[in-house]
Amino acid sequence: MTDLDRVIHEPARLRILTILSGVSAVDFKFLLSALALSKGNLSAHVERLENAGYVEVLKSFNGKIPHTEYRLTAAGREALANYWSALDRIRAGTGR
């Protein structure tokens, strides 16, 4: 467990990063519907990922309606790849 990133290890955050890793950008609405989290929960998780430098937040307006999109940063991509590698090592029984 020692080499698993604690920010990513939380299930909801891991899933947010995994969703972002498959595409270029995703908006708040999609994450909300895919993960079935409350708005507050989702915001808190995304904020934590943003603070860790794993997610980039892009705010814009659709007319007068605010629109928020998220992108995985290079650091986030690397951290996620490292996380899966570490998890695989643990599963294979080679991890510490």
Added chain:
Amino acid sequence: MSPLPSTYKPSQTDDPREIAKWTRVYAQNRTLGVAVFLLIFLVLSAAIGGFSSGAERASHNGNTVMLAVCLSGLIVALAVLIYLSVPAWGFRRMGRIASALYAREGRVTVTRTWAPGRGRLVTGLGLGFGACLLASVLLGVWGYLPDRYMQPVSAVYMVPFLVMLTLLQRPAIGWITLLWPALYGLHAVLIVAGAPIVFLGTWSVLNMVIPTIGYGLLTSLLGHMFNRYALHSVKQLARTEPSGDDRREGGT
């Protein structure tokens, strides 16, 4: 694009790493906008045909009111058709239709890798396609191209055009789009081989409508079905029970 380690096996269907794949499949197959667009084209084509024959009959009978109505309708339908056929306007409109259709689900994008100089390639492709289309129509009108071979001849430029259109938009759209040119080409081969799939007389218009709009509709509907399946898979894999960490962070 997905940072999956080499030890990852795609067959692990309950693995959360599958979420990345299905999200991508979902984003690449939001094809319902194409179906709506093709239906609009079908309606416009039918309207143009209807107004043309209506105008011809009205002119023959000396009914000036009906002639004016039919000609006005014809001009409007043609103007809309031309507007939608210009890639810069039509594609933008199609994008808006797709966005509106999937608006409830939020926005997911896969950016296409648009290398410098591709704009000129797209323009060249469009002009080449237009020239080929015009040439085959003129050959048909002048009687050099029998109805029976209209579709096989059109496949010579239509199939590469549709394939290029898909390749140019990759990875923003999925491989399923290639089904359209594949079916179009197969249809042409079957006609040349003598298969009884050629419509004659008043139904001869279907020789072009089925491969162009019919296969396009079929492809976009299959794409949409794949999109639904992908969304279902994403939700199934991504929905988790709130953990203790969730509660500590002030969630419900």
